[in-house]
Amino acid sequence: MSLSHQIANAEQAVAKAKQELAERQARVKQITQRQASLQAARATIIGERSQGIDQADHGARLALIQADLEVLEPQRVKALDAVNKIDVASAEQHLDQLRKQQQLAELEQQHSALIANANILAAKLVDTVTELAVIGRQTGRHTLGQSWVPSQPLVKLTQHGWVPR
Amino acid sequence: MIREINGSIYVIKKHNGKQISQPLAAAETETAAELSESEHNLRSLVERVKTAERLVARAVVDGTDSTTARAGLADAQQSLATAMAESDAIRQRLTDYQLARINQRANQLDQEQQHRMSEFMNRFTLELSA
Numbered sequence: 001m002s003l004s005h006q007i008a009n010a011e012q013a014v015a016k017a018k019q020e021l022a023e024r025q026a027r028v029k030q031i032t033q034r035q036a037s038l039q040a041a042r043a044t045i046i047g048e049r050s051q052g053i054d055q056a057d058h059g060a061r062l063a064l065i066q067a068d069l070e071v072l073e074p075q076r077v078k079a080l081d082a083v084n085k086i087d088v089a090s091a092e093q094h095l096d097q098l099r100k101q102q103q104l105a106e107l108e109q110q111h112s113a114l115i116a117n118a119n120i121l122a123a124k125l126v127d128t129v130t131e132l133a134v135i136g137r138q139t140g141r142h143t144l145g146q147s148w149v150p151s152q153p154l155v156k157l158t159q160h161g162w163v164p165r
Numbered sequence: 166m167i168r169e170i171n172g173s174i175y176v177i178k179k180h181n182g183k184q185i186s187q188p189l190a191a192a193e194t195e196t197a198a199e200l201s202e203s204e205h206n207l208r209s210l211v212e213r214v215k216t217a218e219r220l221v222a223r224a225v226v227d228g229t230d231s232t233t234a235r236a237g238l239a240d241a242q243q244s245l246a247t248a249m250a251e252s253d254a255i256r257q258r259l260t261d262y263q264l265a266r267i268n269q270r271a272n273q274l275d276q277e278q279q280h281r282m283s284e285f286m287n288r289f290t291l292e293l294s295a
Contacts, residue, residue, distance in 0.1 A: 008270035
């Protein structure tokens with residue numbers, strides 16, 4: 001599988017992980033909101049009863065609220081556990097590593113292309129200077145220096161293997 | 166059928182006897198929804214088979230005629246098998262769309278990289294070719 005394919009796959013994995021995380025977080029939020037709503041309803045009933053307002057269905061409603069809350073809590077724990085199982089960071093890290101690999105591969109490719117290009121240019125320079133020397137001699141210039149001298153950057157480059165830009 | 170038209174990928178399908186082309190992303194969303202519905206249906210059918218199995222078991226234990234219960238079970242099992250095959254086909258279709266999208270993205274990445282490389286080397290080879 002090419003590096004581009006691996007990156008495309010990793011991008012897909014990150015997008016999927018993020019989507020699943022959002023869905024699972026929404027599920028936790030939904031349960032939490034339902035719990036809060038039930039607790040508010042329970043608090044209202046308790047408040048009414050403490051004020052002496054006693055309705056016939058208070059007891060039944062409280063029992064129902066309690067039963068719902070008991071069902072919801074394990075659901076919330078399970079949903080939260082599902083959220084924690086989604087590892088977006090690992091997926092992103094993997095994608096990042098692949099992108100770095102691609103950058104390195106691209107630099108290697110540029111390096112090889114530049115070497116090939118430098119070899120072509122060097123051969124052209126040798127051909128040019130050789131022809132220059134031949135024509136120079138025919139026109140009375142007996143040393144190459146009378147026709148052409150390499151530029152200072154080129155001299156530095158050939159002497160030190162590096163030239164500042 | 167998946168086709169590339171002007172650099173974009175489309176799903177070619179028949180709708181009301183006419184051939185239509187739908188953008189890949191839309192087809193993928195639609196198929197994902199279809200798969201979700203199909204899996205929901207499968208879960209219901211599994212429950213139906215379980216119920217039918219219980220009915221047969223009860224008839225056997227009670228020593229009553231189990232013909233109707235067995236027919237019900239066979240019917241439920243047949244429906245489940247059909248639904249499973251349909252679900253597999255939808256899942257395969259979704260996988261094909263996802264692969265097509267990943268391939269398209271990989272091609273795009275390759276083209277971008279080739280373009281960058283070409284731009285980079287232009288700095289060094291233009292004067293020579295001129």
